[in-house]
Amino acid sequence: MLDGAEVAKHNSKSSCWIVLDSQVYDITSFLAEHPGGAAILLKHGGADATTEFNKYHSPDYVNDLPKRSHLGIINPATLGQLNAPKSAESKSSASADLNKIPHISLCVSATDFEAPAKAVLSHKAWVYASSSANTGLSLRKNIDDWSLINFRPRVLRNVGDVDMRMSILGHLSELPFYLSPMGTMGMIHSGAEPEMVKGAVRKGIHMVVSTASSKTTEQIMESCIEEQKWLNNASPTCLFFQYYIPVNRERAIALLKKAKAAGYKGIWITVDTPVLGKRTADRQLQAEEALSVGLLDVPPAREPGEENAFAPAFGGRAVPGQLSPHTTWGDLKWIREEWGGPIVLKGIQCAEDAKLALESGCQGILLSNHGGRQIHSAPSALMTLLEIRTYCPEVFGELEIFLDGGVRDGADVLKALCLGATAVGVGRPYLYALAAYGAQGIGRCTDILAEELATAMRLLGITSLDQARPDMVNASRLINEMWRPESPAVRSHL
Ligand SMILES: Cc1cc2nc3c(=O)[nH]c(=O)nc-3n(C[C@H](O)[C@H](O)[C@H](O)COP(=O)(O)O)c2cc1C
Structure with a gap:
């Protein structure tokens, strides 16, 4: 002792x-x-x-x-x-002055949660949530590309009743969108992932749970089961597990078994993260923190030949052993064998890899650039979707195709579905809603997106999602921007 x-x-x-x-x-x-x-x-x-x-x-x-x-x-x-911690942050959502944030009814768009979240989150948490890679170009493209697609509405079609249900990997969801996996929700709300789950369950939508969660895989599943008990949802919420493949094979297998035993219905392997992208704002903040404790005042002492002199980490690093830069397509074989259930590859960004995913026996792909947090100058998921439509349309019908990044309106969801997506992931709007309003915020954000989707469906002239078709959108502006293979040889490879 x-x-x-x-x-x-x-x-x-x-x-x-x-x-x-x-x-x-x-x-x-x-x-x-x-x-x-x-x-x-x-x-x-x-x-x-x-x-x-x-x-x-x-x-x-x-x-x-x-x-x-x-x-x-x-x-x-x-x-x-003991010493008192020096860093006690001035704000946390648990202690935030809730009078400072607007009444939740004033949030009428998914983007309306951002300002209240900023008001309640600590600066560090805000930077974590909102940051993106390098100059922010990938994030901006994610947002902007949605505006380059227009609808081609049909009229006089009896749109009284709309059905927005959609099946994701065989599990019915009330809506064709789900909560994207986001790590470290304990930093965002004291209830962390279970609070998010609560909101999802109440609305009958699915959620993908991050490997990097603040609660254990089991705790999060228990919160789902517990919340479900109080409801009689026709389409109960399913939890899927987002899988960062640990470097150590034993640990990697153990993690799969843990997720399986806990009852997760599929794994979403994040493949856009062999290393962490450059999170510029995180680095700035960590440099400020290092300065504040005098870490940068004195350059690290180095004796000749001494390699291990103290050099503080400046962020932009992953948890040691969590991400493997050595993973290849070949690894999918043992993962498939160990997991024995549906697999979605999260972070596909070109047609060639979509085709490889199909050949590798996956059940789905998620077109995503990680919310603009990984590679600088990434294609938006919409752009990748169009590329796949053009160069390997055989993927549609064989794989479930998801996409995420910059979805801020229910009409965006409909655009993606018209172009062949199965369902769409929503990240930051839910994170901000959680920060400011907890599970209630998750519910409100879902209602907002659902109402926008229903309205867009009616105004487009459809009553169920299986009626959504490519000819209901004009994507020509984005198609003009699309990559064209330079030589027939490349094209035949596709
Ligand atoms: C704060 C934050 C944490 C994230 N953590 C993870 C993660 O642990 N695993 C993962 O695969 N993706 C992670 N993502 C990416 C999301 O799953 C998703 O791809 C992205 O947020 C979608 O873009 P959007 O935020 O514009 O909706 C994270 C995103 C954010 C904003």
Whole structure:
């Protein structure tokens, strides 16, 4: 057992200890690797970091720390001797002054959740949620390309009743859109992913749960089952599991088994993330934090031949071992065998890879550039959808085709469906709604998108989604921008 006074002494980059759930850890050697930067750890040096830790990590993440870093248990009588964390953020959604945000009824578009979210989120959480890669070009393209598609409405068609239901991987959903996987929701709302699930269940829509969630895979599933008990949904919410393939094969298999045992109905393997993209705003923030704790005042001392002098992490890194740059198409074979259920590849960005996904025996592809957070100058999902229509139309009908990125209006969903998408993922609007209004916000955001979709269907002249067809949109402006293979050889490869 360790005394608080002893632990409190270890608050520097040469020796940094923290307390997590009454256990003391020496994290000195982890400082330079920490994906969230070294500064946040140093601010909790010699202190109880449990509250902050829980915002970012699932409880079982602590098992990933090397065994040797565990020093023992803190003497509960000496907790008062610990340092006070230096970083207590001024705002958290749990403690936010709710009077500062507008009444939820004033949110009438999916984009209306953004300003209230900014008002309640800490600066760090806001940067995490809103940031994108490099200059932000990929994110802007995601938003802008929706406006380049126009509808070709038909009139006088009796559009009194509309049916917006759609099946996703064999599971009926009340609506043709779902909640995209987003990691670390504990940073966004104290209820984290289970709060999001609650909102989804109440509206009968599905959700893809991130590997990088703040709660365990099991906790999130339990919250779904629990919430479902109170409802009698004709189409109960399904949870799918977004899978980052861990570098270590044993861990990778164990994670699949965990998701399967918990009852997830399919895996969505994120394939656009062999490494993390450059999250510019995160880096700026982490540099500011490093400066604030004096990490950059003194250049790291380097003796000749000394490679390991302290160099703090500046963000833009993944959790060690979580992303593998070595994964190939060949890995899908063992994943398929171990998983034994539906597989969707998340992050397909060209026609060739759509075709490979079909040949690899996947059930679906998600056209996505990760919300503009990965490669700079990425194609929008709409552009990829058009490319697939042109160069490998055989994929339609064989695979379920999802897309996400920049969907901010129910009419956008309809545009995607007209062009052959099965369903559409929505990310940030739900995140912002969660931040400001919790599960109620998720419900409200869903209602807004659903009403816009229903209206767009009626005004387009259709009453069910199987009537949505390519000739109901004019995509010529985007098609003009589409990539053309330079040589017939490339074209025949497609
Ligand atoms: C804050 C945040 C966290 C995300 N975390 C993940 C993740 O853990 N795994 C993943 O595959 N995609 C992740 N994404 C990408 C989303 O699943 C989705 O592709 C993207 O948000 C869609 O774009 P939109 O936000 O414009 O709707 C994240 C996106 C955001 C904004």
